[in-house]
Amino acid sequence: MSLLSVRDLGISFGGVVAVDGVGFSVSPGQVFSIIGPNGAGKTTLFNLVTGIYRPHKGDVRLDGQSVIGLSPHLLVRRGMARTFQNLQIFFRMTTIENVMVGRHLAERSSFLADLLGLPGVAQQNRLTRDAAFALLDRVGLAAQADANAGALPYGALKRLEIARALAAEPKVLLLDEPAAGCNAIETEAIDALIVAIARSGAAVILIEHDMKLVMKISDRILVLAQGRRLAEGAPRAVRDDPAVIAAYLGDHGCREADHAHG
Amino acid sequence: MAEFLQLLFSGLTVGAVYALVALGFTLIYNASDVINFAQGDFVMIGGMGTVFLAAAGLSLPLAALIAILAAVAVGLLLHRLAIEPARGASPVALIMITIGASIFIKGIAQIVFDKQFHALPAFTGSEPIALGGATILPQSLWVIGGAIVLFAALHLFLERTLLGKAVLATAANRLAARLVGDQRQGHPRARIRRFRGHRRDRRRPRHADHADALRHRHPVRVERFCRRDGGRHGPPARRRGRRRPDRPDGGFRGGLYQFDL
Amino acid sequence: MLAGALRPRLATLVLLALVMAVVPLVAPSAFYLRVAALVWIFALAALGLTILMGYAGQVSLGHAGFLGIGAYGVAIGPAHLGLSPLLSLVLAAALSGIIAYVVGQPILRLKGYYLAIATLGFGLILALIFQSESAVTGGPDGMAVARLTVFGWRIASAMQWYWVSAGVLLVGAWIALNLADSPSGRALRALHDSEVAAAGAGVDVAARKLAAFVVAAIYAAIAGGLLACMNGLITPDAASFMHSVELVAMVIIGGLGSVLGAVVGAAFLIVLPQALTALQEYEQAVLGLLIMVFMIALPAGIVPTLRKWLMERLS
Numbered sequence: 001m002s003l004l005s006v007r008d009l010g011i012s013f014g015g016v017v018a019v020d021g022v023g024f025s026v027s028p029g030q031v032f033s034i035i036g037p038n039g040a041g042k043t044t045l046f047n048l049v050t051g052i053y054r055p056h057k058g059d060v061r062l063d064g065q066s067v068i069g070l071s072p073h074l075l076v077r078r079g080m081a082r083t084f085q086n087l088q089i090f091f092r093m094t095t096i097e098n099v100m101v102g103r104h105l106a107e108r109s110s111f112l113a114d115l116l117g118l119p120g121v122a123q124q125n126r127l128t129r130d131a132a133f134a135l136l137d138r139v140g141l142a143a144q145a146d147a148n149a150g151a152l153p154y155g156a157l158k159r160l161e162i163a164r165a166l167a168a169e170p171k172v173l174l175l176d177e178p179a180a181g182c183n184a185i186e187t188e189a190i191d192a193l194i195v196a197i198a199r200s201g202a203a204v205i206l207i208e209h210d211m212k213l214v215m216k217i218s219d220r221i222l223v224l225a226q227g228r229r230l231a232e233g234a235p236r237a238v239r240d241d242p243a244v245i246a247a248y249l250g251d252h253g254c255r256e257a258d259h260a261h262g
Numbered sequence: 263m264a265e266f267l268q269l270l271f272s273g274l275t276v277g278a279v280y281a282l283v284a285l286g287f288t289l290i291y292n293a294s295d296v297i298n299f300a301q302g303d304f305v306m307i308g309g310m311g312t313v314f315l316a317a318a319g320l321s322l323p324l325a326a327l328i329a330i331l332a333a334v335a336v337g338l339l340l341h342r343l344a345i346e347p348a349r350g351a352s353p354v355a356l357i358m359i360t361i362g363a364s365i366f367i368k369g370i371a372q373i374v375f376d377k378q379f380h381a382l383p384a385f386t387g388s389e390p391i392a393l394g395g396a397t398i399l400p401q402s403l404w405v406i407g408g409a410i411v412l413f414a415a416l417h418l419f420l421e422r423t424l425l426g427k428a429v430l431a432t433a434a435n436r437l438a439a440r441l442v443g444d445q446r447q448g449h450p451r452a453r454i455r456r457f458r459g460h461r462r463d464r465r466r467p468r469h470a471d472h473a474d475a476l477r478h479r480h481p482v483r484v485e486r487f488c489r490r491d492g493g494r495h496g497p498p499a500r501r502r503g504r505r506r507p508d509r510p511d512g513g514f515r516g517g518l519y520q521f522d523l
Numbered sequence: 524m525l526a527g528a529l530r531p532r533l534a535t536l537v538l539l540a541l542v543m544a545v546v547p548l549v550a551p552s553a554f555y556l557r558v559a560a561l562v563w564i565f566a567l568a569a570l571g572l573t574i575l576m577g578y579a580g581q582v583s584l585g586h587a588g589f590l591g592i593g594a595y596g597v598a599i600g601p602a603h604l605g606l607s608p609l610l611s612l613v614l615a616a617a618l619s620g621i622i623a624y625v626v627g628q629p630i631l632r633l634k635g636y637y638l639a640i641a642t643l644g645f646g647l648i649l650a651l652i653f654q655s656e657s658a659v660t661g662g663p664d665g666m667a668v669a670r671l672t673v674f675g676w677r678i679a680s681a682m683q684w685y686w687v688s689a690g691v692l693l694v695g696a697w698i699a700l701n702l703a704d705s706p707s708g709r710a711l712r713a714l715h716d717s718e719v720a721a722a723g724a725g726v727d728v729a730a731r732k733l734a735a736f737v738v739a740a741i742y743a744a745i746a747g748g749l750l751a752c753m754n755g756l757i758t759p760d761a762a763s764f765m766h767s768v769e770l771v772a773m774v775i776i777g778g779l780g781s782v783l784g785a786v787v788g789a790a791f792l793i794v795l796p797q798a799l800t801a802l803q804e805y806e807q808a809v810l811g812l813l814i815m816v817f818m819i820a821l822p823a824g825i826v827p828t829l830r831k832w833l834m835e836r837l838s
Contacts, residue, residue, distance in 0.1 A: 052719070076725035088720035090713050101713040105725035107706040111734055114708065117701035124706060168725060297636050348819045353635045354582045358775060359818045361768050366811025373804055 003028050003203050004080075004172045009048055009058035010227075018044045020227045023058070026172065026203040031194060033206040033214045036224035037248060042207045043085055045224070046174055049205075050082050051075045062172065077105055079171035083161040083178060085207070089149050096145040098160055099132035102167025106131070135163045139193060155186030162193060173197060174205045179213055191217055215239060223247070264395030271393075275402040278409035285416065293432060296345055296356050300364040306371060307333040313380040322383065336367065532700045535782055539696055543689040553681035557753075558797055560681065563688035564749050566789035567695050569773040570782065571742025574699055576771070577780025578708060579735040580715030581631060582639045585646020586770050589740040591653055591762025592619040593747030594668075595660055598757050601669040603659065608671045612748040619744030620737045627736040631729065646767050653759040665758030668751045684753045691749065692786070695742060699782050702738075711735055712780075743770075768814075776817045778824025787825050 002025035009022045019041045026032045034042050047053045049060055051072045060067050062078050070078070081102075090098050109124045136142045139159040144152060152160065158178055165173055175194070179187045187210060195217055198204050208214045214221060214235070221238045223230040225247040231238050238244055283301060290298045311329030316322055344359050351359075385404050390397035420426035431439040543563075550556050572586050596615020600606040606614070630641045653660050660666060671678045671687075678687055702708045714721040714728045722728050751757040760766070769792055777788025795813070796806055821828055 050723070072719070072722040073725050073727050076723065082723055084720065084723075088717040088723070090716040090720065092716050093709070093712055097709060097712075101709050101721065101726070102724045104706065104710055109706045111707050114705035115698050115702055115738070117697070117705075121701070121705050125704065128706070164720075164724060297639070344815050344819060348822070351818070351822060353639065354576070354771075355775070355818050355822055357582075357584070357636070357639055358768075358771060359815055362772075362811045362814030362818060364811065365765075365768070366808050366815060369805065369808025369811055372807065 002026060003063060004049070004205075005061045006049060007059045007061075009045065009055050009060065011044065011048060011053055011056050018227050019048060019055075021058070022222075022224065022227070022229050024222050024229075024232065026205060028171070028201050028203050029198050030219045031198045031204045031206060031217050033208055033218040033221045034224060035208060035211075035214055035221060036230070039226075040224040041227040042224055043176055044227075046082065046176055046205075046207060050080060050174060076168050076170070079169075080174070081165040081168045081170035081172070082174035083158075083165050083176055085176040085180065087154075087157055087161065089157050089160060091148075091150045093149055094146050095141060095149050095152065095160060096129065096132050096136060098149050099135050099163045099167050100128045102135075102164035103128045103131055105168055132163075132167060135167055136160075138166070138196075139163045140189060155182045155189070158182060158186070158190065159193065162190070166197070170202060172203045172205065174207075176207045177209065178206065179208060179210050187213055267394050267396035271396060271398045271402060275405050278406045282409055282412060285413070293429065294341075294345060296360060297353075299357065299360040300340065300367060303364050303367040303371070304333045304337060307336055307367070309382075310371060310375045310380065313382055314375055316382065532704060535700060536693065536697060538783070539693060539786065543693070547682065547685060556681040556685045558794065560684045560688045560753060561750075562786075562790045562793050563685075563692040564746050564753070565770070565773065565793055566786040567688075567692050567749075568743045568746035569770055569777070569785040569789045570692070570695050570699055571739035571746075572770050573774045573777075573780055573782070573785045574702065574711075574742070575735045575739035576774055577778075577784075578703065578711040578715065579732055581732055581735065582635075582642065582771075583736075583739070584639050584643040584764070584767050584771065585649070586642070586739065586743055587762045587764070587766035588646035588649035589619045589623065589743035590747035590750070590766065590770075591649055591757075591759070592622065592740075593744030593749075594751035594757045594761050595653060595666075595747075596744065597671070597748040597751050598661075598666050598668045599659060602666065608669050608752060609673055612671070612745065612752075615748055616741050616744040619740045623737045623740030624733065627733045628729075631732045631736060643764065643767070646762065646764060650759055650762040650764070653762055660759070663759060665756055665760075668755050668757055670755065671749075671752035678752070688749055688753070691745065695745075696782050696786075703782075707731070707734070769810075772814050772817075776814075776821075776824060778826035778828075781824065781826045784824050784826035791825070 005023075005025035007023045010020050011018055022041075022045055024032065034045065036042055044053065048055045048058075051067070051070050051074070054069060062075075062080060065078075067075055067078060067080075090101060093101070107124055107128055109121055113121055133142065133145060136145055139162055141152075141156055141159060141163065144156065149157070149160065158180075162173075162175065162178060165175075178194070179190050182190065191213055194204055194206065198219075206214070206218070218235050220233065221235055222232045223238055223241075223244050230247055231241045231244050233241075283305065286304075287298060287301050290296060290301075308326075308329045311332050312322070312326045315325035315328055318325075320328070340360075340363050344363055345356070348355060348359055384399070384401040386400045388399060388401065390399055391403075418426075420430055428439065431442075546559050547556060550559065568586070568590055572583065575581050575583055575586075593612070593615045596618060597608050597611045600611025600614065601608050604611075626645060630638065630645065633641050654663050656662075678684060702711075710721065710726045710731050713724065714726055714731055718728050747761065750761070773788035773792050774785060775788070776791055777786065778784025792810075796810070799806060799809060802809065817824075823831075
C-alpha cells in the first residue's frame with residue numbers, strides 16, 4: 001500500500017517544460033532516491049509534491065487522498081515534511097529553537113494564551129523543548145542546543161534541518177540534497193540517519209548527487225532527465241541502465257565507461 | 263475639445279517632469295538597490311539653489327548650473343557617506359537612511375535657504391500660446407521638449423556608449439560586471455540633474471519642503487535629468503580606483519519647472 | 524538577536540519598573556514628568572511596531588495611521604457620540620484592530636520595498652482622511668479631546684498621566700515578552716527568517732503575519748488614545764508620515780525586536796529634541812543626521828549592542 005503516489009505530474013514555466021509526466025510511489029519505510037543531471041527538474045518535482053508549486057497536470061496522493069492545491073503548511077499537517085537544498089535555517093534563533101518551530105503543529109496553545117502568558121504556555125514550552133532536545137540528540141546536535149544556529153558548521157546545519165523536519169513527525173520525509181557540500185564523515189552521519197529514519201517507519205524521498213550514498217542506501221531509484229522519467233528501479237538495475245549512463249556521462253563518457261568496465 | 267486639450271497640455275507638462283524625476287529614481291534603484299526617499303530633496307536643492315544664486319546676481323543659466331552641481335555634490339556625498347557604508351543592509355535600513363538623509367537635507371535647507379516661497383522667471387516669456395482652443399505656456403514647451411531631448415540622450419548614452427552599457431551591466435549584476443574586468447572598478451551612474459528656472463506667478467509658490475508641497479498639493483519643483491556627454495574618460499590610474507557603479511556623474515544645463523498639480 | 528535573551532523576561536520587567544519608579548523621584552518639575560509620560564506612550568506604540576517589525580519582520584511605514592485612529596477615536600467618541608472617553612479608547616483600539624485585519628490581508632502579501640511603500644500609502648490615506656473629514660475630525664486644525672476619566676477618577680495632572688502611561692506600558696511590555704517566549708512568538712520569528720521553511724514546519728504564515736499586524740495596530744491605537752487625552756488636543760499631524768518615520772526610527776535605533784529597545788528608542792527620540800531646544804532651528808537636521816548615523820553605524824540598535832558588549836565583558 002503506497003503512502004505517497006505521484007502520477008503524471010507536470011509543470012512548465014513560461015513555455016519551458018520543467019517537469020513532464022513524472023510519476024512514482026513510495027511505501028512506508030522505503031528510501032526512494034531521485035537522481036539526475038542538473039536541471040533535470042528534481043527540486044521542481046519536490047516543490048510540486050510539497051505544494052510550493054501548483055502542477056499543471058497530474059496528481060499527488062498522500063494516504064490515498066489527493067493533496068493537489070494544498071498550501072505547504074497544510075501538507076505538513078497531513079504528514080509530509082521536507083528539507084531545502086539551499087538551507088532555510090532560522091539563523092536568528094538557537095539550534096533548539098529551530099527544531100522547536102518544527103514542533104509547531106504538535107503544540108497546543110492559542111495566540112491569546114501566548115499573549116497573556118497563561119500557565120499552559122510555559123508547560124507547552126517545556127514539552128516542546130524536551131521533544132526538540134530528543135531530536136537534536138538523534139541527529140547528534142544535542143551539545144549545541146543553545147548555540148546560535150548561525151554558529152554551526154555547514155554539515156551540522158544540514159542535520160539540523162533534518163531534525164526540524166522530523167519534529168513534525170512526518171510519514172513522508174523529503175530531503176533535498178541532504179549531503180550536498182558535506183565531507184565524507186558528515187555524509188556517513190547523514191547516511192546512517194536516513195537509514196534509521198526509514199527503519200522507524202517513515203518513507204524517505206531523497207534528491208542526491210552523491211552516487212555512493214544513493215546506491216548504498218536506496219531501495220528504489222528514479223532517474224530524471226530534462227523533466228522526464230528516464231529510468232526507475234533497484235539501484236543495481238539503474239546503475240547498469242545504458243540510458244542512464246548516457247544521460248549522465250554523455251556518449252563519449254559512455255564509451256569510456258564501457259572501456260573501463262572492459 | 264478645448265478643455266480636453268488644456269488638460270492634455272498640462273498633463274503632458276507635469277507628466278514630463280515627473281517622468282524625469284522617476285527616471286533618476288529608477289536609475290538609482292537599478293544601480294544601488296535603494297529606494298531614494300531623498301529624491302525630492304535633490305529637486306529642492308536645484309530649485310532653491312537656482313533661486314538664491316539668481317537673487318545674488320548670477321545669470322539664470324549660471325545659477326542653474328551651479329545649483330545642479332550642488333545637487334550632484336550632495337548626491338555624491340549621500341552616496342559616499344550614507345549608502346556606501348551601509349551596503350548589504352536590509353531594505354528597511356536603507357530606506358531609513360535615505361529618509362534620514364531627506365529629513366537632514368530639508369533641515370539644512372531651511373537654514374541655508376529659508377522657509378519662504380520663491381519664484382523664477384520663465385525662459386522665453388510667459389505669454390500663453392493659443393493652440394487648438396486651449397493655451398500653452400512657452401515654458402511648458404521648453405519642459406516637454408527638453409524632457410524628450412533628455413530621454414533620447416539618456417537612451418543613446420545607455421545603449422550606444424560603452425560607459426552607458428557598463429552602467430546597465432552594473433545595474434543588472436554588479437558583481438558580474440566587476441568580474442568581467444570593469445577597468446574603472448565600477449562605473450559612475452549617469453545620474454544627472456537638470457534644472458531650469460521658471461517664472462511662476464504668485465499663485466504658485468515654491469516651497470523648501472518638497473514632500474510637504476506634494477502632500478499639500480502645492481506646485482512642485484521638479485528636477486530634470488540629463489546626461490553629461492562623454493562622461494569622464496581617462497586612464498584608470500588617474501581615477502584612484504574609487505569609482506563606484508552608482509555614483510552620480512556630473513551634469514550641466516539645468517531646468518526646473520513649476521507646475522500646478 | 525532575541526536568542527538567549529528571552530530568559531531574563533522578569534529581569535526586563537523589573538528593570539523597567541525600577542526606572543519607572545525612580546523617574547518621579549528625580550524629576551525636577553511636572554514638565555519632566557510630562558516628557559516621561561510622552562516617552563512611555565510612544566514606547567507603547569514602538570513596542571507594537573517592534574512586534575511587527577522585529578518579531579515578524581514586516582516593515583510598516585504608515586504605523587502612525589493607527590496611532591491616529593486611536594487618537595481620533597477618543598476625540599470623536601465623547602464629542603460626537605456621547606460615549607465616555609474610556610469606552611471610546613477601547614472601541615478605538617478595537618476599530619484599529621479591525622481595520623488592520625481587513626487592510627492587512629492584501630498588504631501583507633507584499634514583501635520588502637513593496638510592503639514598505641504600501642504601508643506608507645495606507646498611513647497617508649488615513650492622515651488624509653483625518654485632515655479632510657472636517658465635519659467629524661475638525662480638519663487640519665484638529666479637535667479638542669475630553670479628559671480621560673476612569674471609573675470617576677479624572678486623569679489630568681502630569682503625575683497622574685505619568686503613572687497611567689507607565690502602567691499601560693508595563694502591561695504592554697509584559698504581553699510582548701510573553702509573546703516572545705511562546706509558540707506563537709517562535710512562529711513569528713521563524714517566518715521572519717524564512718517564510719518557506721516556516722510554512723514547511725506547519726506555520727500558517729499569512730495568518731501569523733496578520734496577527735502581528737493587528738496586535739501592533741492595537742498597541743498604536745491605545746498609545747494614540749492616551750496621547751490625545753493627555754494633550755487635550757489632536758491634529759492630523761499625529762498620523763503623519765514623519766511620525767511613522769519616527770516610530771520606525773525608535774524601533775530600529777533602540778533595537779529591532781527588543782522590548783527594552785522600543786523604550787530606549789522612544790526615550791532617545793523624544794528626550795533629545797527637548798534637550799536640543801537651544802538648537803531649535805537645527806532640530807530637523809539633527810534628527811535626520813541621527814537617523815542616518817544610527818542606521819549606518821549601529822544597525823543592530825542600542826540595546827542589543829549594549830547587551831552584546833556586556834556579555835563579552837562578562838565572559
